[in-house]
Amino acid sequence: MASRHHSSRLRRALLTALVTASVTVPVSGAARPAAVPAPAPTALAPLRTVAPAALAVRYAATRADIRAAARTAEADGDTGRAGSLRVMARPGRHFLxxxxxxxxxxxxxxGDLSRARRIAVLVPGSDTGLDQYGRLLAGAQALQRQLGSGAAVVAWLGYATPATVSPTVLTTGRADDAAPVLRRFVGELGGAAPAARISLLCHSYGSVVCGRAAPGIDAADIVLYGSPGAGRSSAAALHTRATVWAGRGGDDWIADVPHVRIPLPFVTVGLGADPVAAGFGARVFDAGGGGHSDYLKPGSLSLANLARIVSGQTPSGVVRHA
Structure with missing residues (x-):
């Protein structure tokens, strides 16, 4: 009886969130960042080598694309977007x-991708785009500093992230679209840098993307942190040879998200089992006491442990092998 009552409560919570999001998103979505126009980018060949000369050509091509997008945003009257893009186009920035x-x-x-022997691929969660890119940028820079020489960090914003308050964030739809793109990118990266150890660091809804992309992906680690679920029932259901890690900060509100999958007409709501739960089967590392946006905060235990995982070392603190 208690189990049925718990399941009913979770179902009501998810349905309430779905209805609320369905009402609020159309009202707040009038000035969507996605509506800012931009030109089509240069068609780039697949990444086949990380030789310095080849990377320099690629970085130059993407810099030209960013500058073109800045000019288009300026002409459209979006000076904020234009300014952000001009910062991204500075010579010290490197985009694949x-x-x-x-x-x-x-x-x-x-970092220097051509010499990296350890590569961390950051997969961000909801509400991440060009207008919120600073958060992803700061986290990537902090992780690269923590890893030091011989390592590179790749901030992969390769999909249309859902809004935190929206019906979309309650389903795996965006993750299902993103999964083959991420799998293809990691495959290209591994082929271009075959000696490097690649780890996927997947935050929040990004862990759903990684969970859906996991089967067949060539990575040493898949790290799910601040996760609402991975779109799968267990680590074994990811069907990956990678070591699956999970961590959650002590003050992360994501702990209150119901971990269920509820079939409704035309859609399944919910993101699946809790990756830090013993029954999921991940290796649970100590993520400290931080909140949902603190995992890559300089000086934090979570940042130190994420760097240790990327380096092939055992995280410090409590590690539970489920």
Whole structure:
């Protein structure tokens, strides 16, 4: 009886969130960042090498695309977007890909990719786009500093992230669309840098993307942190040879998200089992006491442990092997 009551409560909570989001999103969506126009980017060949000369050519092409997008945004009257893009186009920034359309898609490199033997691919969660890129940028820079020489961080914003308050964030739809794109990118990266150890660091809704992309992906680690679920019932259901890690900060509100999958007409609502639960089967690392946006905060235990995982080392603190 108690189990049925708990399931009913979770179902009501999810349905309430779905209805609320359905009402609020159309009202707040009048000035969507995705509506800012941008030109089509240069058609780039697949990434086949990380040789310095080849990377320099690619970085130059994407820089030209970013500058073109800045000019288009300026002409459209969006000076904020134009200014952000001009900052992204500075010579010290290095992008493997860029597309300013539909909210923006970017793949930025921090560190020397041509010499990296450890590569962390950051997969961000909801509400991440060109206009909120500073959060992803700061986290990638902090992780690269923590890892030090011999490592590179790739901030992969390769999909249209859902809004935190929306019906979309309650389903795996965006993640299902993103999964083959992420799988293809990691495959290209592994082929271009075969000696490097690649780890996926997946935050919030990004862990759903990684969970859906996991089967067949060539990575040493898949790290789910601040996760509402991975769109799967267990680590075994990811069907991956990668070591699956999970962590959650002590003050992260995501702990209150119901971890269920509820079939409704035309859609399944919910993102699945809790990755830090013992029954999921991940290796649970100590993420400290921070909140949902604190995992890559300089000086934090979570940042130190994420860097240790990327380096192939055991995280410090409590590690539970489920």
């Amino acid at each position: 890909s860029f597309d300013g359309r539909d909210g923006g898609r970017t793949t930025e490199v921090f």
